[in-house]
């Protein structure tokens with residue numbers, strides 16, 4: 077049977093995060109924790125492959141102990157196994173040691189055919205982690221995927237590139253990063269959630285993965301943040317107009333070059 | 341063999357309290373909640389009155405997220421240009437900490453956590469579709485076609501009882517069963533709240549309003565409670581009057597309330613942070629579903645257990661107590677759960693304030709939701725006050741004369757006033 | 769503050785695969801009262817040129833419209849899973 081790994085991250089709900097006006101950092105404390113949205117799209121593609129040809133899906137996530145709730149949610153949608161990679165030593169990691177740690181986890185799981193991840197996370201938006209994992213593992217990668225299918229050892233995926241779509245066919249093992257909103261994730265099931273809670277989430281730390289403290293966490297991170305700037309949102313103009321005047325208004329906006337009508 | 345001893349539907353105050361009690365009693369409990377986390381679907385004022393929770397969470401006030409304790413309670417009539425209020429401030433009220441002002445978003449999450457800590461399995465983000473029956477007995481719940489079995493189910497789904505309706509265990513709601521609650525949460529700095537409402541940082545102000553200024557047959561109550569650094573402002577409006585009116589949007593009643601000069605002042609410079617709406621059970625005994633059946637019990641708002649007399653709106657305390665009593669009933673009959681053994685739930689409710697209040701105040705909605713209470717009384721009071729305090733260098737009249745004139749000018753006879761007043765006193 | 773602005777304060781997780789409330793346009797077309805328009809606290813029902821428009825995305829799941837509609841047009845269910853409105857205070 078196919079072995080699929082889906083990498084997910086628990087993030088603060090982006091619509092609830094406020095920016096601390098003094099410290100210029102994100103105030104995450106008030107926001108609900110959710111599964112990063114694009115990761116749910118990635119999981120959905122994995123589940124569709126499972127529906128089609130059968131697969132064993134393992135969800136992995138690096139994060140604090142409370143991130144097990146995010147993994148349980150994925151199991152409630154149909155994943156079979158959950159592993160939380162959690163250790164004090166991993167704290168403060170940038171994308172480099174995060175990729176390394178996830179790659180080590182996947183290597184330890186062993187015999188993985190397809191690895192899925194969201195294209196990027198809403199709380200840091202780097203898009204580095206997926207490609208990083210593929211490089212550490214030395215396998216092929218498909219980024220910006222908006223359609224994914226599997227047939228006889230190959231993944232067929234459509235990539236959404238700036239000037240068009242590209243469809244590729246890649247032999248497994250392969251890593252795929254999935255674009256946000258590329259599908260509609262299925263709902264959680266009560267039956268599956270109960271089973272997931274009973275089964276529990278495995279917890280792996282630095283020792284289980286055979287990594288060295290210098291390679292991971294803050295110590296293994298080359299990035300240094302020098303400063304942060306808050307960007308002021310431009311003011312929005314609100315105006316309510318009768319519905320039958322919309323065409324005239326659009327024509328007006330077009331003539332003033334404020335908006336453009338037509339393709340890209 | 342069932343998978344669980346008990347499944348509780350809904351992690352509001354009723355469901356979580358029941359789950360805590362059952363888990364403490366050693367039962368294998370599943371608590372299912374559609375909100376994730378619990379609280380994200382729920383709306384209340386909210387003042388939690390009383391101390392029922394201490395029966396399962398000793399010293400709960402220390403760990404619960406309580407915003408403030410009520411130290412100033414008001415009941416006020418608003419006419420278009422006046423406010424007539426009874427204001428009660430009390431050291432005793434403070435020391436007894438009888439009214440706790442809470443925010444459900446935080447509180448429900450805390451209480452559900454207590455159920456989990458006590459050993460219940462908490463499953464969030466899942467909506468139960470209906471109960472599953474076999475040979476007239478409830479044997480579990482259904483979600484998306486899957487069945488999860490249990491020996492008993494406690495339905496604690498709140499004021500919009502879809503599970504009961506979907507299971508054929510109660511008719512759809514009507515205008516007389518519920519009222520519509522609309523609420524706004526408005527940010528104000530803590531020190532501004534303290535000054536404006538004349539309370540200290542622990543103390544809180546809670547006021548109920550009769551919106552006597554509403555016209556065209558509309559009836560609605562209002563409330564304002566102070567949280568730590570937000571204010572809860574809301575209305576509870578009669579649906580049958582809104583229907584009869586037929587030309588006012590429910591949200592415009594809320595708009596009129598917040599625009600009322602006396603309310604506008606209280607929320608001045610506040611930043612609106614949330615808008616919410618929810619049903620409130622109002623029908624009393626007449627709206628109640630069967631409270632128990634073979635294999636299931638109904639608690640809290642789903643059972644229509646609320647109390648409102650215009651001076652307080654209570655439901656959370658009724659939810660907690662009924663949840664605890666439902667749990668007790670199951671614990672006492674765990675080896676033999678059937679319709680007959682579960683009937684002791686009703687006896688327990690009758691012996692507690694939950695059902696005895698509902699019987700004592702049966703029909704109170706006809707008084708609180710009457711034109712007399714909501715329109716005539718505020719106007720008469722307004723006229724009386726005005727004629728007493730509008731000093732024009734004229735000979736003063738006896739209060740009785742003032743009152744008679746006020747009654748007359750509002751198109752009533754004196755005897756009407758006395759009989760309406762009497763009816764009101766009796767019901768309240 | 770207008771109702772649209774109040775609603776914009778709210779946080780939703782919108783289920784794009786399932787509308788938890790649906791209406792029957794044929795019934796609405798002949799409706800004498802359109803009480804749903806007045807009852808709904810979230811402005812989900814609006815009349816545009818005499819035609820009833822409904823959007824479930826702003827729904828706060830209170831259930832009022834199901835009571836309001838006495839003509840059998842509204843089909844009301846709860847959103848699936850944790851979709852729908854997410855109150856911070858409630």
Ligand SMILES: Cc1cc2nc3c(=O)[nH]c(=O)nc-3n(C[C@H](O)[C@H](O)[C@H](O)COP(=O)(O)OP(=O)(O)OC[C@H]3O[C@@H](n4cnc5c(N)ncnc54)[C@H](O)[C@@H]3O)c2cc1C
Pocket residue numbers: 349350351352353354355372373374375378379381382383384385386387388389466467468469496497498499502503521522523574575617618619620639640641642645646653654655656657659846
């Ligand atoms: C505007 C307003 C102001 C109020 N003010 C006060 C006040 O100041 N003091 C007071 O005591 N009372 C007040 N009340 C009443 C009070 O809110 C209720 O009486 C109380 O919440 C009832 O508790 P409950 O546990 O029965 O129901 P709820 O609190 O409604 O809890 C029901 C739970 O079940 C969940 N649920 C529902 N259906 C399902 C399903 N199918 N599957 C899974 N989960 C489900 C819901 O998400 C919810 O968490 C107010 C009500 C309103 C609307």
